[in-house]
Amino acid sequence: MKIFIIGILTAFFVSCSSGKKPDDQEFLNSIDSTQQTAGVDEDVINSILDQIPSPLEISVLLKNSGSKFDIALLNNTENVSKYNSNFKEALNLGVYGTDLGYSNIFEQNQEGIKFISAIKTLADELNIGQFFDVQTIGRLATNSKNLDSLVLITTLNFNHINHYLQSQGRDNLSVLLLTGGWIEAMQITSQVAAKRKSKELFEKIGEQKIVLEQILLLFSFYEDDPNMAGLLKDFEELKSVYDKITINYTYKESSMEIVDGVAVIKDNSTTTIDITDQNVEEIRTIVNAIRSKIIS
């Protein structure tokens, strides 16, 4: 009888084990300077990470506002060989992800293929290359008619990478990936805004105060990591400029109606953003300095 019970208990504990594959373990062991912070509530971090908007929204805005594609705004793919730590690899995976999205939206497929290659290199270094379907993306990128599918599969791949990192308890890399993507989108937007002096782009830059606050909150969980703490200091300098910008929110009840089986909303709430040319210039300067550190 004792053997019978031991057998059942053994089966129970085996069934409850994590079942990590060798690859997963290898990945966990591969983390160097980027350390996971103990005692952080991963659910809280993951829920904040999920809030961060896609850089793709900015690229679509830029295209719709009449901006032209500018390769000079993007990170040179030859820089990829410089990134030799998980910290730099994760940040620049985000940077190149934004550059790929920007190229895709502007239908610059040949440039896009270069970014796909850089992304694959960095993803492989981080042992997450299996989530980046380079063959399918490469094939879709050869024909501009595949734009929708290309954008979709790229977004899906990055979502899978983020979910995988979070599920492996490596949220810190996910934070870096999203931060790299955000700073690159900020850099592109602020450079374009400086040239065009567009009120819409100024407001878009001002709205990013909401995202910056979430990124600062995320970084506060990793203050014990010297790399993350260094980046946090840079972002706090950026925050000091954003502290001068105000976003005023006024709630007013929405109206809704059903059209063709869809609830169509009329949002009567508003936000107004107080941002000056001087604020935008200061933001542009600091964002450019942070981005230069990241891609160097």
Added chain:
Amino acid sequence: MKKIAFVILLSSFFNLGAREIEYQCNPDKLATDCIPKLSEGFNFLKSYKVDGVSKDKVEYSYVFMKGTQYMINLCAGGTNTDGIVVSILDKDRNKVASSKINGQFVTAINYPCNASGIYYIQYTFDEPSSHCGGSALGFKR
């Protein structure tokens, strides 16, 4: 000793039963199914699992931006929305959008955002419901 063995066996049986119920809910698949159902012109952003078995609500959050039009849809295993309601609430938890209007359930919300900020995407369940579904979020400008 026989009693202990019986209790372990019995609990294992119920554990298996519970797993079977969980298995029937496949929110990952339902969330993926929802992506191609976003209306034409919307770029996919995120898919959400609505695994509300033994929960009153499932909630996510996202930063919506002024001037961007968002679409959130619903997919359920049963008929239509299976009693799942998706609502958008602002940072102060004022309801700004819902997929249930005047008692009528719809499978998608089209939300042209006029105020940037953090919003909650909340899934609740009108009984009877299996509390299991998926959802996708897209945008266009």
